[in-house]
Amino acid sequence: MSMIELTIPPLPYYIIGGHTVMPPGRRHPSRRAIGVFDLIVVMKGCLYMGEEDRQFEVRAGQALILRPDAEHFSTRACEEDTEYYWAHFRTLGEWSFSDYPLTFARLSDSAEPIPTAEQFAPRTFVKRLPQFAKAAKLTVLESKLRQLAQMSVNDHIHGVRWKQQLVFQEVVDLLSESIEARSPTPALVCAEKAASYLREHYREDITAQSLGESINFHPVYIARCMKREFGCSPFDYLLRFRIQQAKLLLLQTDLSISRVAEEVGFNQPAYFATCFARFEGLSPRLYRQRFSMS
Numbered sequence: 001m002s003m004i005e006l007t008i009p010p011l012p013y014y015i016i017g018g019h020t021v022m023p024p025g026r027r028h029p030s031r032r033a034i035g036v037f038d039l040i041v042v043m044k045g046c047l048y049m050g051e052e053d054r055q056f057e058v059r060a061g062q063a064l065i066l067r068p069d070a071e072h073f074s075t076r077a078c079e080e081d082t083e084y085y086w087a088h089f090r091t092l093g094e095w096s097f098s099d100y101p102l103t104f105a106r107l108s109d110s111a112e113p114i115p116t117a118e119q120f121a122p123r124t125f126v127k128r129l130p131q132f133a134k135a136a137k138l139t140v141l142e143s144k145l146r147q148l149a150q151m152s153v154n155d156h157i158h159g160v161r162w163k164q165q166l167v168f169q170e171v172v173d174l175l176s177e178s179i180e181a182r183s184p185t186p187a188l189v190c191a192e193k194a195a196s197y198l199r200e201h202y203r204e205d206i207t208a209q210s211l212g213e214s215i216n217f218h219p220v221y222i223a224r225c226m227k228r229e230f231g232c233s234p235f236d237y238l239l240r241f242r243i244q245q246a247k248l249l250l251l252q253t254d255l256s257i258s259r260v261a262e263e264v265g266f267n268q269p270a271y272f273a274t275c276f277a278r279f280e281g282l283s284p285r286l287y288r289q290r291f292s293m294s
Contacts, residue, residue: 002131003179004037004065007094007124012037014168017087017148022047024081027074036088038066039175041135041145045082050075056132058084063135063175067097085145089168093124097131129175136177144171190215191229194222198238202245203265206238242266243279250288257284 006012015036022028028040028047040047040058047058051072058064066072068090135141147167154160184192193215198206201214208219211234215222226234242264249260261272261284276284 001133001179002097002099004067004129004131005096005098006091006127006129008127009122009124010092011165011169012089012091012093012127012172014148014164014171015088015090016152017085017145018152019085019146019149020083022078022082022084024079025077026082027077030071030073032071033069035068036090037068038072039087039089039171040064040066040084041086041141042082042084043142045078045080045084047078047082047084048074048076058132061134061138062132063130063141064132065129065175067131085142085149087145087148087168087171127172127176128179129172130178133178135175137174141171141174144168144174187225188229190217190222190225193217194226194234195230195237198234199241202238202242203263205265205267208234238265239275240279243276246272246276246284247280247287250284251291260284 017039022045028049040049041063042058042060044060046060047056047064049056049058049064049066049072051066052070055075056064144167148164148171151160151164151167155164194211194217197211197215208223212219212222217225223233226232226237230237232240246260246264249255249263253260255263257273258269261269264272266272266275273283276287280287282290
């Protein structure tokens, strides 16, 4: 399945949309690199579309997203009344097109340290949309697209454009559900269970054996799965998460450094300071001072 991957923020934004009933013999217009994504959701009949060297028969209940940088064209005239909703949207963020998408975990989580200078910078993530797929929750999707088409009449009124953007984000979410609803791999299930356990119990003394017993997987298998899905060992994941929680406490409380260390699962303040400096490039005390108003 071909994927369109949008880096968020910024959010993709809706430009214009509508509802069309195309009679037999009519074709969708051909266009070249129009600079916007063109979403098409067919409710009845079939649209015969091409994009570069790909061809699509978009039938009732299916959605197609045409890329902003490619040529798209009709490969055949409609053979029956064809009803569809369409919407043009853009993103000011990065986007990519791929037949080989990243795994879920690497898109949503990471054990990589966040540089101190970027502590308060926007943290991006990736939203994946299928280029061509059967639409999940078609009735709900149709309702949202109908709302967008109806609101276009009044988009000159204050506040309507804002409401359009909110509805469009729901459309984006519905489009992505056909990907996110797929059954995850056994390795991903194991890695996510381990990560959830580590996040929930990070204050406790966790060993490879206790982790394995808690989620019913062998420690070696857990380590292999987390390396594959998160790019690190369970211990490194736990350490990274503890440091992240420590940073929050250093900024939001006046707890002593030793107490912060204790609160996030470190038995020895000196070891906490060493780990913190390794990840952040400065000591917990200097980190607190950098962002302190006093």
